[in-house]
Amino acid sequence: MGALFVEVFSPRLNGGVSKVREAVSCELPNLPYEYTALEPYISKITLEFHHDKHHAGYVAKFNDAVKGTDYDRQPIEAVIRAIATDASQAGLFNNAAQAWNHTFYWNSMKPGGGGLPTGELAQKIDADFGCFEKFAEAFKTAGATQFGSGWAWLVLDGDTLKVTKTLNAENPLASGQIPLMTMDVWEHAYYLDYQNKRPDYIETFLNHLVNWEFAAQNLANV
Numbered sequence: 001m002g003a004l005f006v007e008v009f010s011p012r013l014n015g016g017v018s019k020v021r022e023a024v025s026c027e028l029p030n031l032p033y034e035y036t037a038l039e040p041y042i043s044k045i046t047l048e049f050h051h052d053k054h055h056a057g058y059v060a061k062f063n064d065a066v067k068g069t070d071y072d073r074q075p076i077e078a079v080i081r082a083i084a085t086d087a088s089q090a091g092l093f094n095n096a097a098q099a100w101n102h103t104f105y106w107n108s109m110k111p112g113g114g115g116l117p118t119g120e121l122a123q124k125i126d127a128d129f130g131c132f133e134k135f136a137e138a139f140k141t142a143g144a145t146q147f148g149s150g151w152a153w154l155v156l157d158g159d160t161l162k163v164t165k166t167l168n169a170e171n172p173l174a175s176g177q178i179p180l181m182t183m184d185v186w187e188h189a190y191y192l193d194y195q196n197k198r199p200d201y202i203e204t205f206l207n208h209l210v211n212w213e214f215a216a217q218n219l220a221n222v
Helices: 044-066 076-083 087-107 119-129 132-145 198-209 212-220
Strands: 150-157 160-167 178-184
Touching: 044 087, 076 087, 087 178, 119 132, 119 160, 119 212, 132 150, 132 160, 132 198, 178 212
Parallel strands: none
Antiparallel strands: 150 160, 150 178
16 A cells, blocks of 8 residues: 555645645645745745755654654644643644744745735734734734744634734644734744844835735635
8 A cells, every 4th residue: 555645734724835745744845935036035045044954854853753653644733733732742742833833934925925915804904903004013013022932923713813922833723723824933034134133024024025815815714
């Protein structure tokens, strides 16, 4: 019998992510654009180190950790949810969540991104935050005030859009929220390009990088 192939992302959370099919529990996906596609906002060297070293490392460690266990070949979201509150599985959770978070982050950006969302997502942001400007301020604050390493997210929590931030590898899947898009605020995501100026990176992310179509599709898939 041939190897069992598993999709990393469920259709509900896929929302534009190219489906990754592999004969291991988790496979490092290609970036959804060329390494130079986000320049001048994120450099080729940042994407090469971030994707090819950091993201690849999480994927490799996750696959090594689950090999031969009950989690082997399970969808990575299922593993994340199953072990999120189990302190004895902290190492596995960190690598699983970071593998998932990074793929979600790559797809939360696109060449020529940024600006304003449209359609249902724009209406929902206006309804739940009051206006886009209030959302943007909340998102910038979440990213800038995340002490140390972590992530800023736009999520659907029940029927309401919220901005949240998570520490290190944590992600909204563990809290029952539905991620719509994310911004990585670990230093390796921006330091080669922005040094210690995290607020500049955050401003650039919203103005020039965020993939609103991806976020809108994730909302539509709920």
